[in-house]
Structure formats: C-alpha cells, structure tokens
Amino acid sequence: MDTSTLAIEVNGISKSYDKVKALDHVSLEVQRGEIFGLIGPDGAGKTTLFKILVTLLNADEGNAKVDGLDVVADYRKVRARVGYMPGKFSLYPDLTIEENMEFFATLFGVTVEQNYDLVAPIYKQIEPFKKRRAGRLSGGMKQKLALSCALIHKPSVLFLDEPTTGVDAVSRSEFWDMLHNLREQGLSILVSTPYMDEASRCDRIALCNNGRILDIDSPKHMVEKFDGKLFGIKAQDMYALLKSLREDKSIANCYTAGEYHHLLASTGFNAQSLEQRLAELGHKELDIKPIVPDIEDVFIKLLSNEQL
Amino acid sequence: MSTLKVLLKKEVLQFKRNSFLPRLVVAFPIMIMLIIPWVTTMDVRHVNVSVVDNDHSQVSQRIINKINASEYLTLHSVTGSFDLSFKSLEHGDVDAILEIPQDFEKGFVTGSTKKLSISANSVNATKGSLGSQYLAQTLAASIKEMRASLSPAQAGDLVVIQNRYNPTLEYRNFMIPAILVILIIIITGFLPALNLVGEKEVGTIEQINVTPVSRFSFTLAKLIVYWVAGLIVITIALIVAWLVYGQTAVGSLFTIYTGAFLFILVISGFGLIASNLSSTMQQAVFFMFFFVMVFMLMSGLLTPIESMPQWAQYVTYVLPPRYFISIMRSVFMKGATFYDMRFNFMALAILAVVMNLGAALTYRKRS
Numbered sequence: 001m002d003t004s005t006l007a008i009e010v011n012g013i014s015k016s017y018d019k020v021k022a023l024d025h026v027s028l029e030v031q032r033g034e035i036f037g038l039i040g041p042d043g044a045g046k047t048t049l050f051k052i053l054v055t056l057l058n059a060d061e062g063n064a065k066v067d068g069l070d071v072v073a074d075y076r077k078v079r080a081r082v083g084y085m086p087g088k089f090s091l092y093p094d095l096t097i098e099e100n101m102e103f104f105a106t107l108f109g110v111t112v113e114q115n116y117d118l119v120a121p122i123y124k125q126i127e128p129f130k131k132r133r134a135g136r137l138s139g140g141m142k143q144k145l146a147l148s149c150a151l152i153h154k155p156s157v158l159f160l161d162e163p164t165t166g167v168d169a170v171s172r173s174e175f176w177d178m179l180h181n182l183r184e185q186g187l188s189i190l191v192s193t194p195y196m197d198e199a200s201r202c203d204r205i206a207l208c209n210n211g212r213i214l215d216i217d218s219p220k221h222m223v224e225k226f227d228g229k230l231f232g233i234k235a236q237d238m239y240a241l242l243k244s245l246r247e248d249k250s251i252a253n254c255y256t257a258g259e260y261h262h263l264l265a266s267t268g269f270n271a272q273s274l275e276q277r278l279a280e281l282g283h284k285e286l287d288i289k290p291i292v293p294d295i296e297d298v299f300i301k302l303l304s305n306e307q308l
Numbered sequence: 309m310s311t312l313k314v315l316l317k318k319e320v321l322q323f324k325r326n327s328f329l330p331r332l333v334v335a336f337p338i339m340i341m342l343i344i345p346w347v348t349t350m351d352v353r354h355v356n357v358s359v360v361d362n363d364h365s366q367v368s369q370r371i372i373n374k375i376n377a378s379e380y381l382t383l384h385s386v387t388g389s390f391d392l393s394f395k396s397l398e399h400g401d402v403d404a405i406l407e408i409p410q411d412f413e414k415g416f417v418t419g420s421t422k423k424l425s426i427s428a429n430s431v432n433a434t435k436g437s438l439g440s441q442y443l444a445q446t447l448a449a450s451i452k453e454m455r456a457s458l459s460p461a462q463a464g465d466l467v468v469i470q471n472r473y474n475p476t477l478e479y480r481n482f483m484i485p486a487i488l489v490i491l492i493i494i495i496t497g498f499l500p501a502l503n504l505v506g507e508k509e510v511g512t513i514e515q516i517n518v519t520p521v522s523r524f525s526f527t528l529a530k531l532i533v534y535w536v537a538g539l540i541v542i543t544i545a546l547i548v549a550w551l552v553y554g555q556t557a558v559g560s561l562f563t564i565y566t567g568a569f570l571f572i573l574v575i576s577g578f579g580l581i582a583s584n585l586s587s588t589m590q591q592a593v594f595f596m597f598f599f600v601m602v603f604m605l606m607s608g609l610l611t612p613i614e615s616m617p618q619w620a621q622y623v624t625y626v627l628p629p630r631y632f633i634s635i636m637r638s639v640f641m642k643g644a645t646f647y648d649m650r651f652n653f654m655a656l657a658i659l660a661v662v663m664n665l666g667a668a669l670t671y672r673k674r675s
Contacts, residue, residue, distance in 0.1 A: 055517075055518065076520060084518045086515065090515045091512065092322065104515075106311070106314040
C-alpha cells in the first residue's frame with residue numbers, strides 16, 4: 001500500500017517532560033479525508049502529540065509523517081501543508097479580523113481571494129465584523145477566525161487542538177457541521193477533545209489516557225464491541241447507593257453518570273437479587289434498567305482494564 | 309522579501325495601534341531630557357554655613373559678608389561658641405562650621421598665623437568635600453583681597469585654571485550624552501525583548517512557527533521597527549538638547565549616529581538573548597534589569613571608570629555602554645572624530661557580533 005494514502009502516520013512516538021511521560025509509544029494512522037478524533041481527559045498527551053505533528057516539538061523516540069512527509073526531516077514542507085489551530089486562541093488581538101487573515105495568507109504566499117471558496121462558509125459568518133480587532137471578538141467568533149486562518153493556505157491536513165473547549169453547546173454543534181463540510185472538500189482532520197459526546201461525530205477515534213492510546217476504532221464499532229452488561233441504577237440516596245454498590249461482589253465497576261449510576265455486571269450478577277439486597281440495606285425508590293453503553297462507558301471500561 | 313515586508317507592516321501596525329508605545333517614543337525622550345539634566349547635578353549649592361566668630365573684628369566681619377554673598381554658600385548663623393554651631397550641624401541645619409579664632413585680625417596684620425578651621429558634615433561625601441572646598445576658596449579669596457588692600461604689590465594669581473570643553477563646569481553638559489545612552493537601552497533593549505516574550509505569552513509565536521516564515525525574518529522585522537524608534541528617540545533628544553540647553557554636538561552628527569546605531573545593534577541583540585531565556589515578561593524584565601543596573605553604574609555613566617578599583621575596570625571592558633558613552637562624550641563635547649574613536653567603534657562592532665551570535669545560539673537551544 002502506498003503510504004501517501006495516509007494523511008498522518010505516527011510510529012511509536014514517545015516524549016517526556018523531565019520525569020513526566022507525556023507520550024508513551026503512541027502509534028496511529030489517519031486516512032485521507034477522515035475526521036479522526038483524539039479523545040481523552042486533560043493531561044492525556046493530546047496537545048503534545050499535536051505539537052510534534054505540526055513540527056513545534058521534537059519527539060524523544062519514534063517517527064511521524066504528515067501528508068507523506070517526515071515531521072523532522074521535511075519540517076519546512078510539512079508546515080506549508082498543515083493548518084494548525086492551537087487550543088488557546090493565538091492570533092494577534094490587536095489586528096482586525098481582516099488583517100489577521102491577510103497576514104497569515106501572505107506568510108504562506110497566498111492571497112485571501114485565492115482560497116476564499118474554502119474558507120467562505122466559515123469566514124462569511126464573521127466577515128461583517130472584519131474591521132473589528134480579534135481581541136474584541138466573542139469566543140465563538142474567535143474560534144471561527146482561528147479556523148479561517150488555519151485554512152487560508154488550503155492545507156491538506158488540519159490539526160484542531162480542543163477547538164470546542166469553552167464554546168457553548170450550539171456553537172459546538174455548528175462547529176462540527178463545519179468540519180464535516182471541510183471533509184467533503186477532501187481535507188483530513190485530526191481533532192482532539194475532552195468531551196466524550198463529540199466522539200460520535202468523528203469517523204474514527206483514539207481513546208487516550210496518560211500518554212497511551214487505549215483503543216482506536218470507529219465510535220460506532222467501539223460501542224458495539226463493548227463486551228459487558230451495563231445497567232443504570234438509581235435510588236433516593238445516590239451517594240449511599242454508590243458506596244453499597246462498590247462493596248457488592250457481583251459488580252465489576254460502578255460510577256456516577258448523571259441521573260443514574262452506571263454499573264458493569266460481573267459474573268453471577270442478577271438484577272433482581274441485587275435489588276433485593278439493596279432494599280435490605282435500606283435503599284428506597286430503587287430503579288434498575290439495562291442501558292446501551294456510550295463512548296464514556298467504553299473509556300471507563302478500557303481504563304479499568306488498563307489498571308488491572 | 310515580500311514576507312519581510314508583510315511582517316514589517318504587521319509590526320508597524322501593532323506598534324501604532326499600541327496605546328502606549330508611540331507616545332512613549334516621543335514623550336519619553338522629551339520628558340527625560342527636560343527633567344534629568346536639571347536634577348542630576350553634582351554641583352553643590354546652598355551649603356549652609358555657621359560661623360563661630362571668636363574674633364569680632366573687621367576681618368571676621370568681612371569674611372562673614374563674603375560668605376553671605378557667595379552663590380554656593382548660605383550663611384545660617386553667627387554664634388559665639390563652637391558647641392552651639394555644632395548642635396545645628398548635628399540637627400542637619402548646617403553643613404559646615406567655620407571657626408574664626410580669637411585675635412585672628414591681630415595675627416593677620418602682624419603676620420603671625422592664627423588658623424581658621426572648617427568642620428564639614430560629610431555624611432554625603434560629595435557635599436561635604438565640595439562644600440568645605442567652596443568655603444576654603446571663599447576664604448582664600450577674601451584673605452587675598454584683604455592682603456591686597458594692605459600691600460598692593462602682592463596682587464596677582466600664581467595659578468590659572470582653565471576648564472577645557474566644559475568652560476562653565478556645567479554637570480549638565482556631562483549628563484546629556486549619558487542620558488542618550490539610557491534612552492537607547494530602554495527603547496531598543498527592553499521593548500523588542502518584551503515584544504518577543506509577549507508573543508510567547510499570548511501564544512502567537514506558535515501560530516507563526518507553523519508557517520514557513522523563518523525565525524530570522526520574523527525577528528528582523530521586529531528589530532527594524534525598534535531600531536528606527538531608537539534613532540527617532542535620539543533625534544528628539546538631540547533637538548531638545550539644542551533647543552532647551554543650547555547644547556549641540558561639537559563633533560559630527562554622522563559619527564554620533566554611527567555610534568548610536570552600533571550600540572543599538574548591541575543592545576537589541578542583548579534584548580534578544582533576554583527574551584530567548586525567558587518565557588514570561590516578568591522574567592525578561594528582571595533579567596534585563598539586572599544587567600542594566602550594572603550598565604548604568606559601571607560604564608562610566610555617573611562616576612569615572614578611572615576611579616574604580618582595578619578589577620572593576622577590567623570588567624568594564626565587556627560592558628557595551630562603556631564604549632558608547634565614551635564616544636558620545638568625546639564627540640559631543642570635544643569634537644572627536646571617527647578616527648580618534650576607532651577603538652571604541654571597533655569594540656562596539658565586536659560586541660554587536662558577539663551579542664547577536666549569542667542571540668542566535670540561545671534561540672536554538674530552546675527549540
């Protein structure tokens with residue numbers, strides 16, 4: 001298989017900051033025209049991986065290719081082909097929307113007009129304010145401007161580091177619609193997020209924690225291959241319930257998840273006998289029901305497997 | 309090349325849009341030039357003198373009148389006992405005490421010597437020593453006058469003092485070139501360093517680093533703006549020196565600007581090192597401040613290098629302001645030429661290369 005069909009190729013990348021291991025032999029592949037999500041909590045090593053891939057940081061070990069080019073040897077060429085949107089808004093706050101756009105376009109040797117079609121769906125939303133300084137924009141507008149600037153040179157691979165952090169739910173959903181539009185135009189996108197619910201909007205995801213990748217698959221398949229029985233349970237006193245559940249031998253794992261606690265059944269689990277036992281312990285208004293796992297359940301299960 | 313142009317355009321735009329910087333570049337040199345030359349004077353004035361007159365003679369009265377008339381000395385009191393005067397000195401009301409012994413006039417006429425004595429408060433060493441010197445000069449002058457009135461044949465000075473290059477001994481003339489040095493350090497050393505660290509703090513440097521723009525042109529674009537700002541600042545300061553103090557350079561302006569530009573290169577290179585080694589503005593400011601203190605106090609800006617201990621004099625050879633201050637004073641006040649100052653120019657050129665090389669090296673280490 002020709003490697004050029006891969007947008008991103010990561011082989012055994014490790015990176016440490018002093019004693020903290022930020023990335024521990026990470027490998028993954030992103031296909032062309034794919035939205036690939038890196039899902040994991042803060043401190044999972046997502047930003048470090050991004051920085052290595054966009055040539056801002058050198059890995060201690062392993063190698064990586066972006067658009068078929070080595071990120072160390074061909075770093076200059078890589079820079080021309082990637083669009084990077086850091087987690088923190090990092091455009092010039094004292095320049096206007098228009099000036100930021102023109103500035104970054106010229107640095108890449110293009111003009112705004114040249115690639116206007118690509119950015120138009122996003123840029124049009126902020127164009128009425130183009131004389132306004134970037135520092136005075138709202139969070140959602142900043143995010144759109146940052147995306148426009150990352151796209152202005154028509155990159156082949158787009159890196160979005162936690163683009164939706166700190167953005168309201170409606171804007172987040174809109175943002176994902178924009179990403180799907182971009183994918184239609186042939187862009188490959190690597191996006192990271194700490195929000196598990198956004199995983200379903202990616203083509204494939206990598207669940208990561210503590211510098212390691214727990215699993216890579218499509219979100220749908222990842223949920224399908226969940227091989228345990230999951231139940232939701234609630235009672236009047238949720239905290240006491242959690243404590244009782246954690247002492248019960250027939251339960252592998254139990255954790256809070258909104259209205260219901262989620263519990264993963266172990267061998268010898270029986271819903272009726274559990275309910276009986278709990279009632280004897282004095283829990284009132286008990287309700288147990290089987291539930292369909294989501295990405296968060298998958299993540300927690302993988303995490304507990306990891307710790308065994 | 310067009311990359312550099314667009315970078316420059318961005319820097320100029322940001323500079324102009326900053327609510328503070330353009331005003332700083334204009335107001336700062338004017339303020340400094342208007343205030344500092346007046347206040348940083350080593351000339352001692354208003355030395356308060358208390359006279360202990362034990363003689364009560366015509367001569368002692370003449371001496372007291374002379375002190376009263378001096379523009380440097382102020383007659384605080386005439387007392388009958390040293391203890392009384394000393395109390396005022398202890399209080400700090402009096403800087404020097406002149407004691408005129410009994411029968412001074414008698415001895416003066418007969419030729420036998422009764423000594424006058426001066427006691428000065430030398431907590432402030434400069435004021436103490438200069439004050440007592442002024443007092444001694446005043447006494448010497450009045451005694452000479454009185455001698456002349458007794459026997460006119462003795463008149464005439466043996467020693468003639470001429471103060472070349474600064475005939476009126478104005479401390480201001482000595483300070484103005486030094487102020488230009490301080491202005492350059494602040495405008496072209498601090499500002500670009502803070503600007504660069506600012507991009508680190510805001511995170512914009514990351515966005516720049518993923519573009520194909522080279523670090524070199526990115527930095528150069530910033531420096532050019534501050535180089536120009538530095539030259540503007542000097543020009544404003546020179547104009548103020550001329551308009552307000554009537555002081556113009558004796559030597560050629562070209563030589564001054566050449567020296568200034570070399571010095572700007574050195575200091576901006578130094579600022580780059582500071583910005584490379586710091587990740588926040590606070591760190592950069594403290595880093596710069598430490599060295600600027602050394603620059604100010606050890607480069608001959610305020611006190612002459614020749615009066616420092618030998619080891620300190622060796623240290624000054626690596627301090628860039630040393631050479632520039634020397635160039636500025638010599639060209640400004642004595643009209644020294646480029647050729648006269650060639651070693652200073654060479655030293656500055658070498659330091660410029662060293663500093664900027666250092667900036668390039670410290671940058672690589674961080675990436």
